[in-house]
Amino acid sequence: MNEKDVLEARLEAILSHIGWLGKFTLRSNIIMxxxxxxxxxxxxxxVFLAAKMDHTCIPSEDLTSNITEKCGVNWTDLQTSLISPTKDNKTLSCEMYTLSSLLENTSCTYWTSGVNDTNRSLTTETCxxxxxxxxxxxxxxxxxxxxxxxxxxKTSMSQFLLMVGVFLGAMICGIGSDRFGRKTFFAISIVVIIVSAGVSSLSVNYWMYALVHMFVGFGGxxxxxxxxxxxxxITSDKHRVFVGQTLQMTFSLGFVLLSLCGYLQRNWVYLNLAVSLPLIVLLPFYLWFSKESPRWLLSKNQTIRAKRILQIMAKANGKEIDEYFEKPNVHETPLVKPDEPIIIDSSQKNSLSTLEMFRNPTLRKISLILFYNWFVVTCIYYGLTLNATALIGNPYLNFFLSGFIEFPAYLGSSWVIHIWGRRPTIFTCNMISGISLLCMNLLPDDLSILRTVLFLIGKFGSSATFGCVYLYSSELYPTPLRGNGVGICSSCARLGGMASQLIFMLSQINNNLPYIVFGGISALAGMLVIILPETKGSKLPETIEDTEKLYKHRNVTLVKQFVPRPLRKCV
Structure with a gap:
């Protein structure tokens, strides 16, 4: 065995020995x-840059000067409210009476009384x-x-384009980090955010802002x-789940802090700069203290550099790893510990075509249901997150609660999924989200607190599902198709993110329509999950046959998970 093979086989043992609470690992993870x-x-x-603002039509100078001179009144908001028709006791903000009809058909009493007589036959025009x-x-x-x-x-379109940037970024950055390195593309993403946020703050028109700000989604x-x-x-297998969940909560913490920043800075230009320019300070720290992934370097045959970085990591953490670099003698059999994962040969990993996911009936059914679930959970997550300020009430508080609710969602689902199982947890979370969002339509707008509570329950369900579906998907696909399967699922998720903003455009027809759509597709996603097998306590499938066996026994685990013990004999 050459030096590269030795390092690959012993990498998990090396990372476990180096530890994840050491100086290097903690420093790198905290900065990231x-x-x-x-x-x-x-x-x-x-959500704050493109927040809706109440508005009223501005009267023409000819109208204000004529009425001021004719009636001897000082023009105030009272007079402005009289230039537009009313509907349901609300002044319309997109229409106003024409100048000629106001001058010819109104008296000074009209302008001083403050009573908008909607029975007047006045012609209107668009403001x-x-x-x-x-x-x-x-x-x-x-x-x-x-x-x-x-x-x-155009407000929803700017958010849609942001999701287009997220979609492109997920694909390009994934491919780019595989080709050029994790550290390199992480740094590139930082620069993309800094430049695009800075340039979009200088936008002179809508399309300049929308197209440039799209790259913020790309970098993010x-x-x-x-x-x-x-x-x-760079984390050992034992601690990956915890570290991964912690990194996933960066979105939750980011949204909570954003609500505070938005509250303190209410000018969109300065807010845009306030959340992006600190990255200029953080970028040098990242480049100085972080190192390239040794695992990626080994995959690119850069063994010497990988070995040097592992030694730097170990030294910073106060560990010695020189013994791991010694080549085994000819008679030494085990290169890895009994509990250490075996590195599968790359030729075996790629022995199956991606098309096999659609040729095989079992894999096809599993894939289509997973694709739909990823699409739905991301659609609802971003749909609710980016439109939390549309709720009645304080937009900063609503957005804060929308971000804060993700903490118990992630923590709770990660605990329940290990006790109850993957399938019932995802089913329940989808149904919680779907039912609560559908129930929003039964409440009038004046019950704003109850509507907000149901909104947050819906966000809780979608966030909890988000935290479970990645693990569930990786446990359903056989090893040769696992990477491609999860990758396609992720692509469906990005499409869901884009669709979320198109769905929310339905609010221009009726405010409840987006929630009806979100609730319906979430409930359907939950019901479809029941068809899938449970993976809790099962070994990762290595072959298509393993996945088929898992699928055949799905009804047995279904009864155990959903039917109370005294009633199981009746099923």
Whole structure:
């Protein structure tokens, strides 16, 4: 065996010996964790950058000067409220009476009484300029680029383009980090966020902002993809689940902190810079203290560099690993410990075509259900997250609660999934999300607190499912197809992220329509999961035959998981 083979076989043992609580590992993970928090803040910042603002039509100078001169009144908000028709006791913000009809058909009593007589037969026209209510936001792209009335759809379009950036980033950064290295692409993602956020803050029109800010999504998800893979590769198998879940919570913490930043800085330009420019300070720390993944270096035959980095990690953690680099003699049989995972030859990993997932009936059924579940959970997650400020009430508090609810969702699901099982946990979380979102439609808008509670329960369910579906998917696919299977699932998730913003455009027709769609697709996703087998306590399938055996015994575990013990004999 050459030196590379020895290192690959003993890598898990080396990482376990180095430890994950040492100086190097903690320092690298903490820096990466902080940067990923800012990445999440930049993705989520669109909820405040593109927040809707109440607005009223601005009267023409000809109208104000005529009425002021004719009636001797000082023009105030009272007079402004009289230039537009009303509906359900609310002044319309996209229509106003024409100048000629107001001058010819109104008296001075109309302008001084403050009573908008909707029975008047006055002709109307579409407003061309607006005054924005700055009681909640000083400015957003809505006020700067007049994204109201006929242009209101552009707000959702900017969020859709952000999700397009997330979709492209997930694909390109995944491929790029495999080819050029985890550290390299993590740093590139940081630079992309800094540049795109900075340039978008200088936007002179809507399309410049929307297209440039799309790359914030690219860089933000790039941090997650490269960062997640990196920490998984430098952490021993025993602690990967904990470290992975901790990194996953960067989104939750990022959203919580973003609500505070948004509350303190209500100008969209300064807020955009406030959540992106700190990365300029963090980038040198990351480049100085972090090293490339030794596992990736070994995959690229850079054995000497991988060995040197492992020695740096060990020295920083106060460990000695020289004995692990010694070549085994000819008569030495075990190169790995009994409890250490065996490295599977790459030729065996790629022995099956990706098309086998669709040729084999069992794998096809499993794949389609998983694809749909990944699509749905991401669609609902981003749909609710990026539109939390649309709820009635304080938008900063609503967004804070939307981020905070993810902490118990992730922690609770990670505990329940190991006790109850993967399938019932995902089923229950999907149903909780679906039923709560459907119930929102039964409540009128004036019951805003109850609607917010149901919204948060829906977010809890989608976040909990998010924390489970990755593990479940990786346990259902056989080893030769596991990477490709989870990769396609992830692509479906990104499509769900884009679809979420298109679905929320339905709110322009009816405010409840998005929640009806989200609730329906979530409930369906939960019911479809019942068809899949349980993987708790089962070995990872190595072959397609292993997956088929797992699928054949799904009804046995189904009864155990869902039917109370006294009733099982009746089933």
């Amino acid at each position: 964790f902080i940067i990923c928090v800012f990445g999440a803040m930049n993705i989520g910042s669109t 061309t300029s607006w005054e924005y209510d700055q009681s909640m936001y000083e400015s957003t792209i809505v006020s700067d680029f007049n994204l109201v009335c006929g242009n209101a759809w 998800i790039g941090l997650c993809v490269s960062g997640y893979v990196y920490v998984m590769e």
